[in-house]
Amino acid sequence: MESILSPILHPTAFGNPKSRADRTAPFPTKSMKQYSSLLGAILAFAPVSLLAQTAPQAAAPKTDSTQEETIELPAFTVSDQLANRYRATDTMSAARIRSSILDTPVSINVITQDFIQDIGATSILDASRYFAGISAGRLSGTNGISDRHLSRGFENSGRTVDNMSTAYQAQINPELIERVEIVKGPNAILAPTGSPGGSLNVITKSPSFKPSYSVIGEVGRYSANKATVDxxxxxxxxxxxxxxxxxxxxxxxxxxxxxxxxxxxxxVLYKIGKNTTLKVKANYVDWEAHGNAAVPGGIGISYLVPVGSHVSGNRPSQRAAGTTYDGWGMQPDWALRKDKVKAIAAELVTAITDSINMRVAASTNTDSFMEDDIYTGGGNYGGNFYDPYTGIYTPLLKWSLDTTTGNYVPTTVPWSDPRKTDVSADRTIAEYDDTMFQHDFAGRWSLNGVTVSPIAGWMYQNRHGTNWERQKYLGQYDALKFPRDPLPHPARSEYDNKDTDITETKKLLQFYAYTQLGFLDDRVLTTLGWSRIRVDNKTVDHNNNDSVATLKGPHDTYAASLLVKVTPNASLYYGYSANAQATDAGRGAPPRWRDGKQHEFGVKSEFLDKRISASAAYFRINQNNVSTPNPLRQLDPSQPGTLYQDITNNGIELEIVGGITKDLSVIASYTSMHYRDTLGRRVRNVPDEMSNLLLNYQIDKQWSVFAGLQHTGDMAAETAPTSPTPLGVVKQVAYYTEPFTIVNAGGSFRWNRLRVTLDIENVLDTKALYQASGAGAVVAYPSINPKLTVRYEF
Incomplete structure (x- = not known):
């Protein structure tokens, strides 16, 4: 036993890198009851799994075609075999069971571990952006939170991990990832209340019975300096x-x-019997972002830039006074964003009969979050700085009504003095516990030439926690001074401006059933599905006399598809999918459900022994009940104050993934889409066009090189105000970011058990702006960044 565990018990290349007296143990004693209950819930199904060991073996096909015959059982795991180092042929995220990507009537991308390692990805977004429809949102990427990204224009803050929903801000370590599956469009099984643009499912590494020990070291200019053991x-x-x-x-x-x-x-992975496995995974994460990394707000746009212009990273004159390209903000050294996560998940998979598989899974995590930083005031913003007649932002003109003439007239107002910037300290503390249970059954039969593959199950999630936020005004400081004046760090008791103090519980119960029917030897596949979700949310506002707000009610969504395999290696398909989010309708009324619905038409194909795939898809996503202030209310008080309208995004995606030859691999994608808000305006951070290309060439068994190109079209640099002008005119987007192209390159060398990889991000040191939070905070694309990774297996 000791020889097996010697790399753990006697580490030589990796130890505790830093002693932290205040570091909490990964699983404190006081929490063991919670985790024991979780494992008990899973093991309660052990008698079923043990009985399954005596189940009859799969029967041989019967000669009478009118009789039912047993065929290969569906699996709740994916294959570890790849057609190409960048191309997987199967997925489990569409319906939580393994299915061929070619036979799945929806766009799905799989990010392989090889691809993540080849490009030296330090976040999931580094890899996912090469695929169609994926782009950066606010606080995305290496210095971001929650593995946030945009999928088909819709922001997705969070991801599922091994099919379990997570909401914590700490990002997933790429070294923990086995693969990432991106499902485009709403997914009622994986994310029943998630983004209509798509879902991201991270599949983490699992135990193996084949011994493998790795030590990885990474150094670089920034976003590097990491040591890992696997x-x-x-x-x-x-x-x-x-x-x-x-x-x-x-x-x-x-x-x-x-x-x-x-x-x-x-x-750990435990083989209970021939047909039953139990897998238990635990995670402890202690993540901290200090100084300006705590709130990487970026560059402010100068008020001298003409409204409606495109702003660029290589024009210093367009930056607000006191900011530089690398985002020098006013955050003090004590600024901190901290997230500590303790989680455990268990999954039991067994064959109940020779026709049915069962999966039982449960997870629980505790998330302790703190944000301690500052925010600044100043600048000529607000509704009075929009032309009432055109809706155009006028940073130096303030509009008011002339009661004599009845007209709105402007008054020239100088821009606020940045040397007298109002500064307030802000502290947020949140503590949440999140528990989830999932129970699925999947089967497969063939009767009279028709293949029947149903999957049904239920899911329950309970999220409970507290959120506390306070501010403290610090005074006026000089935003132009370098270095910044030191800012005092208030004690918790000194924060006197109450913002948020709530306790909330969010419960979600789901039942679902999906069935796939295969005709003509599975050359024609059709799917019908149903999902019912029920929310039961309660929020107690301690700042408002402990007032209670509830949100409770059920909702149904549906799915349907048709896929035709015109050849064994080519499919035409249509898919309809939906999910829904509960929104507050007010006054204790049932939820107003915001449905996300997608229609998708596409073609998929495989070539060269499945080594490479090509696909094309047209999609149309509609989300209803999006609230918008009614512009007519400004002119007619009898009109409703809020309208509930639809937003729509439609577009096309083209992709090629895999091996052109056995030595040359490619990922190529193109996206063209048209996403506008309910008032017809561009949506922040959403480009109309994107194109990406990556080529990796294996020179020989030792050497390989790659080059990648990512092009992003122009984007709105802010979310325009939703309220109209006093005359009911829609306010317009003030600024846009220019299109930009980033080039990445690198290579690797292998020698026996050693692999050395050099990755150079942004080789041409292109200066560009993206990830806008607003006109006062547009993030600069990171400058050239060489990184060296050494990986040794023993």
């Missing part, structure tokens, strides 16, 4: 373990920023 192997013939652990201490591109992170991820 250890896996058998403990007994039926029990295997895995431990993945990393420590990161790195400066960020944002000036004066630093990120520290430690994660420890043990897991």
């Amino acid at each position: 250890l896996t192997g058998p403990i007994t013939d039926a029990l295997a373990y895995r431990i993945v652990s990393s420590y990161l201490d790195s400066d960020t591109f944002v000036h004066g920023g630093n990120i520290k992170s430690f994660d420890f991820n043990p897991s």
Whole structure:
């Protein structure tokens, strides 16, 4: 036993990188009851799994075609075999069971572990942006939160991990990832209340009975300086373990920023019998962003820039006074965004009969979050700085009604003095517990030439926690002074301006059933599905006399598809899918459901022994009941104050993924879409066009090189105000970011058990703006960043 665990018990290349007296143990004693209850819930199904061991073996096909015959059972895991290092042929995220991507009537991308390692990805977005329809949102990427991204224009803040929903801000360590599956459009099984643009499912590494021990070191200009160990192997013939652990201490591109992170991820796999496995995974993450990295707001746009213009990263005159390209903000050294996560998940998979598989899974996590930073005031913003007749922003003109003439007239107002910037400290503390249970059944039969593949199940989630936020006015400071004046750090008791103080509970119960029917030897596949979700939310506002707000009610969504395999390697398909979000209708009324619905038409094909795939898709996503202030209310008080309208995005996506030859791999994508808000305006951070290309060439068994190109079209640099002008005119977007193209390159060298990889991000040192939060905060694209990764297996 000790020889098996010696890399764990006696580490030589990796130890505790930093002693932290205040570091909490990954699973404190006081929490063991919670985690024991979770495992107990899973093991309660053990008698069913043990009975399954005596189930009859799969029967041989019967000669009478009118009789039912058993065929291959569906699986709740994906294959570890790849057609190409960048191309997987199967997925489990469409319906939580393994299915061929070619036979799935929806656009799905799989990011492989090989691709993540080849490009030296430090966040999921580094890899996902090469695929169609994926772009950066607010606080995305390496210095971002929650693995946030945009999928088909809709922001997705969060991801599922091994099919379990997560909401914490700490990002997933790429070294923990086995693969990432991106499902485009609403997904009622994976994300029943998620974004209508798509879902991101991270599948983490699992224990292996084949011993493997790796040590990884990474250094770079920024977003690097990380050490990792990855250890896996058998403990007994039926029990295997895995431990993945990393420590990161790195400066960020944002000036004066630093990120520290430690994660420890043990897991075990137990083969209960021939047809039953139990997998348990635990995670501990301690993630911190310091200084300007705590709130990487970026560059302010100068009031001298003509309204309606496109702003660029290489024009200093367009930046607000006191900001530089690397985002030098006013955040003090004590600014901190911190997230500590303790989680455990268990999954039992068994064959109940020779026709039915069952999956039982449960997870629980505790998320302790704190944000301690400042925000600044100033600038000529607000409704009075919009021309009432045109809706155009006028930063130096303030409009008011001349009661004599009845006309609106402007008054020249100088821009606020940046040397007298109002500064307030802001502190947020949130504590949440999140528990989830899932129970699925999947089967497969063939009767009279028709294949029947149903999956049905239920899910329950309970999220409970508190959120506390306070402010403290610090005074006026000089925003132009370098270095910044030191700012006092108030004690918690000194925060006197109450903002948020709530306790909330969010419960979600779901039942679902989906069935796929296959005709003509599965050359024609049709799917019908139904999902019912029921929310039961309660929020107690302690700032408002402990007032209680509730949100409770059920809702149904549906899915349908038709797929025709015109050849064994080509499919035509149509798919309809939907999910829904509950919104407050007020006065204790049932929820107003915001449905996300997608119609998608597409073609998929495979070539060269499935080594490469090509696909094309047209999609139309509609989300209803999006609230918008009624512009007519300004002219007619009898009109309703709020309208509930639809927003729509439609577009096309083209993709090629895989091996052109055995040595040359490619990822190429193109996206063209048209996403506008309910008032017809561009949506912040959403480009109309994107195109990407990556080529990797394996020169020989030792050397490989790659080059990548990412092009992003222009984007709205702010979300225009939703309220109209006093004359009912829609307010317009003030600024846009220019299109930009980023070039990445690198290569790797292998020698026996050693692999050395050099990745250079933004080789041409292109200066561009993206990830806008508003006109006062547009993030600069990071400058050239070489990174060296050394990976040794022993």
